Amino acid sequence: MSTATPVFEDVLAAAERIAPHIRRTPVVRSASFDKLVGASVFFKCDNLQRTGAFKMRGASNAVWVLDENEAIRGVATHSSGNHGAALAAAAATRKIPAWIVVPENATPAKLSNIRKFSPEVIMCKPGLSNRERGLDDVLTETGANMVHPYDDGRVIAGQGTACLELLEDEPDLDLVLVPVGGGGLISGTLLVVKALCPGARVIGVEPAGADDAVQALSRGERVILDNPQTIADGLRASLGAMNFEIIRREVSDIVTVSDDEISAARKVLESCLGQPVEPSSATVAAALIDHKIDAAGLRVGVILTGGNVAADQ
Amino acid sequence: MSTATPVFEDVLAAAERIAPHIRRTPVVRSASFDKLVGASVFFKCDNLQRTGAFKMRGASNAVWVLDENEAIRGVATHSSGNHGAALAAAAATRKIPAWIVVPENATPAKLSNIRKFSPEVIMCKPGLSNRERGLDDVLTETGANMVHPYDDGRVIAGQGTACLELLEDEPDLDLVLVPVGGGGLISGTLLVVKALCPGARVIGVEPAGADDAVQALSRGERVILDNPQTIADGLRASLGAMNFEIIRREVSDIVTVSDDEISAARKVLESCLGQPVEPSSATVAAALIDHKIDAAGLRVGVILTGGNVAADQ
Numbered sequence: 250m251s252t253a254t255p256v257f258e259d260v261l262a263a264a265e266r267i268a269p270h271i272r273r274t275p276v277v278r279s280a281s282f283d284k285l286v287g288a289s290v291f292f293k294c295d296n297l298q299r300t301g302a303f304k305m306r307g308a309s310n311a312v313w314v315l316d317e318n319e320a321i322r323g324v325a326t327h328s329s330g331n332h333g334a335a336l337a338a339a340a341a342t343r344k345i346p347a348w349i350v351v352p353e354n355a356t357p358a359k360l361s362n363i364r365k366f367s368p369e370v371i372m373c374k375p376g377l378s379n380r381e382r383g384l385d386d387v388l389t390e391t392g393a394n395m396v397h398p399y400d401d402g403r404v405i406a407g408q409g410t411a412c413l414e415l416l417e418d419e420p421d422l423d424l425v426l427v428p429v430g431g432g433g434l435i436s437g438t439l440l441v442v443k444a445l446c447p448g449a450r451v452i453g454v455e456p457a458g459a460d461d462a463v464q465a466l467s468r469g470e471r472v473i474l475d476n477p478q479t480i481a482d483g484l485r486a487s488l489g490a491m492n493f494e495i496i497r498r499e500v501s502d503i504v505t506v507s508d509d510e511i512s513a514a515r516k517v518l519e520s521c522l523g524q525p526v527e528p529s530s531a532t533v534a535a536a537l538i539d540h541k542i543d544a545a546g547l548r549v550g551v552i553l554t555g556g557n558v559a560a561d562q
Numbered sequence: 563m564s565t566a567t568p569v570f571e572d573v574l575a576a577a578e579r580i581a582p583h584i585r586r587t588p589v590v591r592s593a594s595f596d597k598l599v600g601a602s603v604f605f606k607c608d609n610l611q612r613t614g615a616f617k618m619r620g621a622s623n624a625v626w627v628l629d630e631n632e633a634i635r636g637v638a639t640h641s642s643g644n645h646g647a648a649l650a651a652a653a654a655t656r657k658i659p660a661w662i663v664v665p666e667n668a669t670p671a672k673l674s675n676i677r678k679f680s681p682e683v684i685m686c687k688p689g690l691s692n693r694e695r696g697l698d699d700v701l702t703e704t705g706a707n708m709v710h711p712y713d714d715g716r717v718i719a720g721q722g723t724a725c726l727e728l729l730e731d732e733p734d735l736d737l738v739l740v741p742v743g744g745g746g747l748i749s750g751t752l753l754v755v756k757a758l759c760p761g762a763r764v765i766g767v768e769p770a771g772a773d774d775a776v777q778a779l780s781r782g783e784r785v786i787l788d789n790p791q792t793i794a795d796g797l798r799a800s801l802g803a804m805n806f807e808i809i810r811r812e813v814s815d816i817v818t819v820s821d822d823e824i825s826a827a828r829k830v831l832e833s834c835l836g837q838p839v840e841p842s843s844a845t846v847a848a849a850l851i852d853h854k855i856d857a858a859g860l861r862v863g864v865i866l867t868g869g870n871v872a873a874d875q
Contacts, residue, residue, distance in 0.1 A: 273833070274836060275592060275594065275833065275834050275835055275836040276592065276593050276594065277590045277591060277592055277835060277836070278590060278591035278592070278593065279588060279589065279590055279591070280589050280591065280604060280731050280732050281588065281589065281731055291593060294836050297836040418593050418594055419593050520586070520588065521588050522588055522590060523587060523588040523590070523607050523610040523837075524836075
């Protein structure tokens, strides 16, 4: 399944599969935020998800979809952040090993968040090629199942469950907004919205300093950014192949926000919701606050993707 | 001012006075909770207030209303819970001493929450008379200003600022619900609602095992319960004299909920809001969930009073 582009039914299957292992997160509203942006905004609080981020959904699906013979060999990935912690935590729910290849320049806080769930952390030199080489070594040695953070049908289907839950609580949305990094979350979201709420638009938001998705849509092909610059470190990745395929077909628009706008939006969100969110989560709020999206009078779903603030600073 | 029954203008003055020292807490909504109870519910999240409870408001007003000569002598109270921590924290904002008399049977967690803000903790034997004697000794020795947890005009005016902020965010409420213990919060709330939103009803909720307010309204005089039994330990106190005076004059109704209903409501709130609340805070949600109050189709303000869950268990 990891190499097949997922469809809506895969999200439904994922939801059933991972339900025992994830948290059903609340949808909350803020009167102050609604007034500020002139819309009715429904925040899906996956900042309150296990491990502090929605990544637990895709990782859990990837772990629990394995058959017994595959599972026994464990899972592996490279990550300096939330995906690594999520995959380690998901593996722990199935009591199988997880090897996480982590670049030496990962922040101590993120490293410790990964280590909380898995002792099998393998350090490598920074840079994508070093990380991939480190992971290749692990895969060769262990026979573990590789779980890519976003370019993986199992992961995309799992991430789609956040929007599935959102639409169960609020079926009549006009617009759904999600941050865009590698594209795992928006891909899963698109599958769900097109199936359940086809009249609604899905708009992605990415940091101006990591705007590969905007460039890719304009050029009609994926763009890999060498050195993206943004405080939203969860969104520095460029779109995966499978993700680009889904996004190109289904997305209504992708807009960008600056780091200053993201920082300001974080403060607004904390004041309106009383919850800290990662910069990645604040992108979407920034797009509403700074009128990058015309949402006046609309019912808007927003996925808050993570709350690992200490780990981000 | 502590002996004079406060009026609405005292709440306005308190709001200005304490603004630099407290947090303006968010008002949040939950689509799931709205559906469950069939009303539009606006939660004022004072569980996110400094020290974890709305008590910081009244304590801050009591500390900052003192003139220089009074303030230099410090403040004192007896408390086994949130008021003690709040008064110590408020005194710290003015860099004046606070003496907190704490009964020996206070939980270690609550004691440590008080000690976080003040080293001047004086232990005494449990029981109201021992606590009062311990406090008398402190007052004689230090000349500190006594700050009663609820039967005090400065405290009532401060507690009223929670509802003042709520109505600034949501001016058109039909109903405001608050838990009732000693009556500090509901007294302040009544002053605010009658002045700003006179068409709205204010209904108090108290635990069935500590229902002195219901009994007092029915008898027309205060009732002091010897040994109230409820998990909502923040609501075990009986109404103060000044509080009873305001409540009798202004309140629409007081209803009761059982400990089982409170426990169930806590789980619902945590699931709907993603935030832990104290049993005291859950009373009001329980009254809505269990239809003790007819709120169908109404716009309902609810003050979540505290989030010191660990300290409560």
